[in-house]
Amino acid sequence: MRLSPRRIFTIAAFTGLALLSAAAGRPPSPIVAAEFVFPPSAPPTPQCHASTIVELANGTLAAAWFGGTREGASDVGIWFARKAGGLWTAPVEVANGMQPLPPGQSTALPPIMPCWNPVLFQADRGPLLLFYKVGLRPSEWWGMMTASADGGATWSPARRLPEGILGPIKNKPVALPGGDILCGSSTEDRGWRVHFERTSDFGLTWTRTEAINDGTAVGAIQPSLLFLRGGGLLALGRSRQGRIWEARSADGGRTWTGVRLTSLPNPNAGTDAVTLHDGRHVLVYNHSETARTPLNVAVSKDGEAWTPVLTLEDEPGEYSYPAVIQAADGAVHVTYTWKREAIKHVVLDPARF
Numbered sequence: 001m002r003l004s005p006r007r008i009f010t011i012a013a014f015t016g017l018a019l020l021s022a023a024a025g026r027p028p029s030p031i032v033a034a035e036f037v038f039p040p041s042a043p044p045t046p047q048c049h050a051s052t053i054v055e056l057a058n059g060t061l062a063a064a065w066f067g068g069t070r071e072g073a074s075d076v077g078i079w080f081a082r083k084a085g086g087l088w089t090a091p092v093e094v095a096n097g098m099q100p101l102p103p104g105q106s107t108a109l110p111p112i113m114p115c116w117n118p119v120l121f122q123a124d125r126g127p128l129l130l131f132y133k134v135g136l137r138p139s140e141w142w143g144m145m146t147a148s149a150d151g152g153a154t155w156s157p158a159r160r161l162p163e164g165i166l167g168p169i170k171n172k173p174v175a176l177p178g179g180d181i182l183c184g185s186s187t188e189d190r191g192w193r194v195h196f197e198r199t200s201d202f203g204l205t206w207t208r209t210e211a212i213n214d215g216t217a218v219g220a221i222q223p224s225l226l227f228l229r230g231g232g233l234l235a236l237g238r239s240r241q242g243r244i245w246e247a248r249s250a251d252g253g254r255t256w257t258g259v260r261l262t263s264l265p266n267p268n269a270g271t272d273a274v275t276l277h278d279g280r281h282v283l284v285y286n287h288s289e290t291a292r293t294p295l296n297v298a299v300s301k302d303g304e305a306w307t308p309v310l311t312l313e314d315e316p317g318e319y320s321y322p323a324v325i326q327a328a329d330g331a332v333h334v335t336y337t338w339k340r341e342a343i344k345h346v347v348l349d350p351a352r353f
Contacts, residue, residue: 027352028352029310029352030297030309030310030348030349030350030352030353031310031346031347031348032331032347032348032349033346033347034344034345034346034347035088035344035345036338036342036343036344036345037051037063037065037081037088037091037335037342037343037344037345038081038088038090038091038342038343039342040338040339040341040342043067043341043342044067044079044090044091044093045067045068045069045075045076045079046068046069046070047067047068047069047070047071047340047341048065048066048067048079048337048340048341048342048343049065049066049067049071049320049321049337049340050065050066050116050117050118050170050270050321050337051063051064051065051118051321051323051335051336051337051343052064052065052118052119052120052172052323052335053120053323053324053325053333053334053335053345054120054121054122054128054172054325055122055325055327055328055333056082056122056128056151056152057122057128057151058151059327059328059329060082060083060084060151061082061083061327061333061345062080062081062082062083062120062128062151062152063080063081063082063083063088063120063335063343063345064078064079064080064081064094064118064120064130065078065079065118065335065337065343066078066079066114066115066116066117066118066132067079067091067093068114071114072114072136072137073114074097074110074112074113074114075112075114076097076114076115076116077093077094077095077096077097077115078093078094078095078096078115078118078130078132079091079092079093079094080092080093080094080130080152082151082152088345094130094146094152094155095115095118095130095132095144095146095155095158096112096115097112097113097114097115097134098111098112110136113134113135113136114134114135114136115132115133115134115144116132116133116134116135116138116141117132117133117169117170118130118131118132119131119132119167119168119169119170119171119172119173120172121168121172121173121181123175123181123202124175126202127147127148127149127202128147128148128149128151128152129145129146129147129202129203130145130146130147130148130155131143131144131145131167131168131183131203132144132145132167133166133167133169138188139188139189140189141166142160142161142166143160143161143165143166143167144158144159144160144161144167145158145159145161145167145203146158146159147202147203161203161206162206164208165197165206165208166185166186166187166197167183167185167197167203168183168184168185168197169183169184169185169186169221169222169223170221170222170270170272170321171184171222171223171224171225171237171270171272171273171323172224172272172323172325173225174225174227176252176253178252179200180198180199180200180252181198181199181200181202181203182196182197182198182225182233182252182253183196183197183198183199184196184222184223184224184225184235184237185197185208185223186220186221186222186223186237187211187221188221190215191214191215191216191219192215192219192220192221192239192240193211193212193213193214193215193220193221194211194212194213194220194221194223194235194237194245194247194259195208195209195210195211195212196208196209196212196223196235196253196256197209198253209253209254209255209256212247212256212257212258212259213247213258213259218239218240218241218245218259218260218261219239219240219241220237220238220239220245220259221237221238221239222237222238222270222271223235223236223237223247224236224237224271224272224273224274224283225253226273226274226275226281226303227275228248228302228303229279229302231250232248232249232250233248233249233252233253234246234247234248234281234303235247235248235249235256236262236271236273236283237271238266238268238269238270238271239261239266239268240268241261242265242266242267242268242289243261243262243263243264243265243266243289244261244262244264244265244266244271244283244285245259245260245261245262246259246260246261246262246303247259247260264283264285264287264298264306265286265287265288265289266285266286266289267286267288267289267290267291267292269285269286269292269320269321270320270321270322271283271284271285271286271322272284272322272323272324273324274324274325274326274332276326276332276350277326277330278350279301280299280300280301280350280353281299281300281301281303282297282298282299282324282326282332282350282353283297283298283299283300283306284296284297284312284322284324284334284336285298285322286319286320287308287311292318292319292320293313293314293315293316293317293318293319294311294312294313294314294319295311295312295313295314295319295320295322295336296308296310296311296312297309297310297311297312297334297348297353299353309353310348310353312334312336312346313336313338317338317339318337318339318340319336319337319338319339319344320336320337321336321337322334322335322336323335323336326350330350330351331347331348331349331350332347332348332349332350333345333346333347333348334346334347334348
């Protein structure tokens with residue numbers, strides 16, 4: 001295989017880092033590789049944000065994000081790329097806000113609206129699902145979804161989710177033992193409030209819980225879902241109170257404890273987390289109450305105590321809205337917003353945490 005200069009540089013750089021760490025007596029870095037999904041020097045849109053990453057049924061990776069002139073502009077659509085032959089394909093726009101207006105809304109609203117927060121999910125024995133939001137602002141947006149039977153090469157016509165259903169609001173759903181897909185969701189129209197949505201037929205029909213917080217004492221949104229030992233679920237997410245919030249469920253996400261603040265800082269920015277094959281939990285977040293830098297990784301055995309293990313970024317600028325998965329081969333993949341100019345992809349070895 002002929003390697004591109006960028007690929008050669010990446011391999012050489014991280015081989016060098018591993019050798020330097022070994023020579024200095026330090027444990028090797030968990031970072032196996034780092035790259036951009038598209039070059040920052042040649043972005044498909046002026047700005048980008050809110051990436052999502054998934055392992056496809058054939059074992060390759062795919063990512064999506066929203067991009068356009070700026071967040072909230074009418075030209076913001078959902079962009080998608082796959083990793084083929086070791087390189088990311090050229091991004092393509094797979095969804096936009098050009099659609100019939102929802103019932104009851106004034107025809108004075110713009111005919112094209114911005115898209116927000118895509119979420120990819122590869123269902124077992126099912127299609128690749130893409131959820132996203134459309135609307136002038138988060139307090140008014142509605143949920144949309146489309147599906148692909150060929151790993152994102154083609155997509156079904158986009159459809160609006162039922163009234164009151166938004167889909168996973170930022171972070172990936174989880175597949176429950178009984179086959180249901182559980183989505184962490186939230187609303188911003190009457191305070192920041194968290195709820196959970198469930199589908200057993202790949203998004204055709206839905207149920208949802210009531211909000212688990214009143215949006216006043218703690219303004220909470222954007223849950224990630226973790227599997228606790230013993231069968232419980234843990235939700236973590238973004239708050240307005242300078243701390244990551246958490247809630248727990250003992251019945252598969254049908255009922256939840258109230259939201260409470262953890263000791264982990266949060267600068268009113270998105271987080272994401274995943275439960276590893278070995279039962280540990282990985283959290284990617286900004287370890288700050290005020291800034292979207294640094295971007296950090298922490299690990300927990302029980303969902304209670306978190307140990308910092310890695311700083312992904314610590315330079316000035318915005319490094320935010322991470323998405324994290326573990327692939328079938330055990331590697332942990334993280335994507336995140338890099339200065340609103342690009343989407344960065346980092347591969348981690350969890351054995352080095």
